[in-house]
Amino acid sequence: MDATNFITASQGSNEAFKTANLLKTLTVNALIFGESGTGKKTLARYILPSASIFDAADFDELLAILPGSTEIIITHLENSPNLNTLFDVISQNSIRVVATCGYKCTHELIDEMFSVQLSLPPLRERPEDVGVLIESFTLEAEGLFGCAEGFDAQAFQPDLSKNATSLRQQVFLVNLLESVSESELMMIMERYLTDKLGSNSDYRKFLHLYEVPLLRAGLKRFKSQLQLSQRLGLNRNTLRKKIIQNSSFDLEV
Incomplete structure (x- = not known):
């Protein structure tokens, strides 16, 4: 997602986007928290489209850039080694900041710095x-x-x-x-196996890479072991043995 394409199909994301639109018209600092991949940075870029983006873990680089900034986006605030120093520099230079964090922080400094704290729910809730x-x-x-x-x-x-x-x-x-074509698929398998070969039982060790996809696809398509055994040209006992041997890969028994 880019900053102009924040998804708002769910109630949770729609409410967050409404708050972001309000924040575009204000000059307050905001903290957006939520799990990785929920759209925190996308929303931060929507609020401050012209601001530079820095990871809080890059502490020295961040401190060096702050005095010349009027606004900034700080990601992964939970990784900052020194919130006191960071927030002091931000306050001294009257910088507007929108930050992201992987979880809701219960910290007095956080509450003082960020007037608005915005939660982005995980996708399983959206x-x-x-x-x-x-x-x-x-x-x-x-x-x-x-x-x-x-x-x-x-x-x-x-x-x-x-x-x-x-x-x-x-x-x-x-x-x-x-x-993907058949030749490309074989090339992928070849590259995968090249660095892994070297034991005295490699054929048996890697046979599941062929058998498991074949059995999964066959069971999904033909719905029964009887039909699959006929299509593969195997007797039912041999097929059942193969399925049991590969049972750790969640095959239907």
């Missing part, structure tokens, strides 16, 4: 935003990889472990796999 983000990331991926057909959104299980970050990676990967 299902309406997830669908819009999937559409946006899909269009982006299709433009990059040149795949026009997209993927089956109904069967898609979104990875929200890192919110928009993991979701975007997942959508890009799915779209990439939709366009």
Whole structure:
């Protein structure tokens, strides 16, 4: 997401965006907190579109740039090694600041510095935003990889472990796999295996890389072990043995 495309399909994100619009007209300092990938930096850039962005962990660089600034965005405020010094310099130079933090901070200095503290809920609490983000990331991926057909959104299980970050990676990967050729797939496998070979049982050790996708795809498509055994040309006992051997990969038994 860029700063002009903050998703507002859910109530939580819509309320945050309304507050951001209000903050654009004010000169108060604001803190945006929430999990990684929820859109904190996007919203901060919307509020202060011309401000420089610095990570709080880059303390010396941040202190050096502050005296010549009128406004600034500070990310990952929780990583600052010295809030007292940081806030003193900001106050002494009358700098307007919008900061982001990975969680809600209960600190007296934080409350004094930031008149407005804004929470961005995780995507698991904003299902309406997830669908819009999937559409946006899909269009982006299709433009990059040149795949026009997209993927089956109904069967898609979104990875929200890192919110928009993991979701975007997942959508890009799915779209990439939709366009990959057989030779490209073999090249990927070759590169993956090259540095991992070297034991005396590599064939057995890496056989699951072929068997598990084959079994998963077959069970998903043909719905039964009987049908799959016939399609693969295996007897049912052999197929069942293969499924049990790979049971740690969540295969249907």
